[in-house]
């Protein structure tokens with residue numbers, strides 16, 4: 288991605304005149320390549336370098352152009368700025384780790400009996416090889432948020448997501464494993480990974496400085512995951528004891544049974560799980576799903592994507608906004624179905640009119656709970672505080688959509704979920720499905736850590752306004768059975784219902 292922004296006049300920057308915001312400094316921590324354009328001659332090399340950095344470092348770039356520089360056409364290049372000295376020519380990385388490192392990595396993995404794999408964004412495009420490794424090692428594959436589309440959710444090796452948005456079988460695999468293979472992940476949820484020292488570990492990453500950033504691995508293999516896995520696979524020995532994988536598979540079956548049961552519970556307001564199941568069933572082949580940074584992060588992690596589908600969201604920055612992602616995706620892939628799965632707070636930040644203006648046939652599924660719900664769970668579970676300041680003024684998104692010239696479908700009866708979503712997806716223009724959901728549904732009931740559970744009871748004891756429905760939700764029997772953390776505070780929670 289290349290962000291191009293303006294700056295105030297080249298000779299007034301920094302003089303506190305109107306809109307004097309140094310946009311290059313604003314972008315400093317999110318763009319690796321980030322420059323002010325000083326004139327037309329300067330624009331040529333910095334544009335080349337911005338594009339190259341975005342492609343080869345896989346990070347956003349930013350160019351800020353002062354307003355009066357923008358129309359300049361005349362410029363005299365300086366002696367050092369030889370015309371044509373930069374270009375966009377470049378080779379994708381084909382780094383191959385040395386044979387000794389590959390052998391050392393294989394030795395580590397061959398010596399372990401219970402290996403868990405964590406696949407992140409760096410595993411995208413290498414899914415078949417990841418499954419081959421999982422098969423050889425009898426290893427469950429846990430997916431970090433941005434690795435969701437690296438391996439399809441119907442793969443027999445996949446246990447689902449991890450971290451606060453993860454599944455119980457993913458965490459169980461990390462708790463038990465004695466071997467750990469990290470493929471292209473620098474997830475910020477590493478506290479859910481095996482304890483340091485618990486597992487002998489190997490990490491594959493294209494960036495050398497990510498090796499051992501989150502886990503003290505024994506061997507780091509620097510290179511593109513496809514290239515490295517191709518070299519590693521023939522060195523791995525088949526693990527004949529499949530019990531670790533089979534236990535994970537049983538956990539996966541239990542997890543999805545619980546999820547389907549939650550989804551089939553047709554209480555009102557609707558449980559978000561109902562939307563997730565119906566959307567999973569409605570997803571067409573080749574769909575691109577754009578998730579959000581709110582409770583929808585947890586719900587979209589539970590969508591089951593098939594082979595050939597793509598998924599993304601603001602992973603590490605966690606900036607709210609599914610629709611901006613969808614706009615980009617639909618423009619880049621006009622022939623593919625694009626779905627924006629969004630929160631209502633997030634959708635209130637705008638962009639619906641752009642859908643109509645560009646006539647993009649995006650399906651927007653908004654979970655309307657009239658609340659910044661994730662903040663409630665974070666204030667409770669991360670901080671131990673009662674919720675504060677998260678109510679949203681109720682917005683009739685269906686009416687807003689209509690006012691913007693976008694088709695509207697209001698979904699408040701859980702029984703209508705399958706038909707509403709199927710209808711939305713086949714619609715040939717932009718459409719908003721407004722799903723009215725329960726704000727008290729726990730987005731990470733099964734994935735809470737002990738400390739989170741204690742914080743929750745602390746927040747409830749301190750007078751959390753909605754503790755009664757929230758405690759009742761956490762105490763759902765199947766959820767309790769699956770979550771050691773909820774079990775540990777079960778009696779306290781009971782006292783709040």
Ligand SMILES: Cc1ncc(C[n+]2csc(CCOP(=O)(O)OP(=O)(O)O)c2C)c(N)n1
Nearest residue numbers: 581582606607630631632633658659660661
């Ligand atoms: C741009 C931005 N602003 C603020 C936040 C902090 N934040 C994280 S989740 C959240 C609430 C999101 O509410 P909503 O989109 O309604 O989804 P819900 O959690 O209710 O499903 C906020 C304010 C953020 N991640 N990104």
Ligand SMILES: [Mg+2]
Nearest residue numbers: 631632658660
């Ligand atoms: Mg909300």
